[in-house]
Amino acid sequence: MTLSDKDYQKKLDVQIAYWDKLKNEIQKVRSRENGTADLVDMSETYFQMADETVAAVKVSHANRQLEQKTYIDLHTGLPNKSKCEELFHNVEFIKTPTACIVFDMNNLKRVNDSLGHSIGDQLILNFARLLRNSIPAKHFVGRYGGDEFMTVIYDATR
Secondary structure (H helix, E strand, O other): OOOOOHHHHHHHHHHHHHHHHHHHHHHHHHOOOOOOOOHHHHHHHHHHHHHHHHHHHHHHHHHHHHHHHHHEOOOOOOEOHHHHHHHHHOHHHOOOOOEEEEEEOOOHHHHHHHHOHHHHHHHHHHHHHHHHHHOOOOOEEEEOOOOEEEEEEOOOOO
16 A cells, blocks of 8 residues: 555655665574674564554544545535635636536425425435536535535636
8 A cells, every 4th residue: 555645655664674674684693694683672673663654554544534524524425615615715726717606405494394304414415416426527516505515617618
C-alpha cells in the first residue's frame, strides 16, 4: 500500500535502510565475519521504528476519515455545505463559463409531518441519487442544506 503522507514515507524509508543494516549484521554474525553489533538492541530499534511507521499510517487514515466527515454529508454521500462554501470561496474554480443551479425540495416539512421523518429522509436520499446520476461526474453536486442541493456545471453554454 502506498500512502502520500510525507511523515509515513519518511519513516518507511528510514526503516527500510535500517532493515538492510540489520540484515547485514545478522549475516555477519551467522557467517562469523566479526558481526560486532548487538543484534538484540538493533532488533529493538527496528521494531520501535516499525511501531512509529504503523502509528503514522494510523494517523494518516484517521486524517482521511476526519476530512471525509468534514466535507461529506453522511446521509447522502454528497459533498456537504462546508464543501459547497469552500468551492465558492475558491476563485480558481471559475476559469470558464460556469453555471450554478440550486435545487430546493418544496414541501419536505409536509412530508415529514404527515408521513414521518424516515420517509422524508428517503426522499432526500432518492433525490440526491437522482441528481448525482443525472449530472456527469466531471461536474459538482452537493447538499447545501436540509432540503437544498446545488450543482456546478463547468464549461457551460447557453
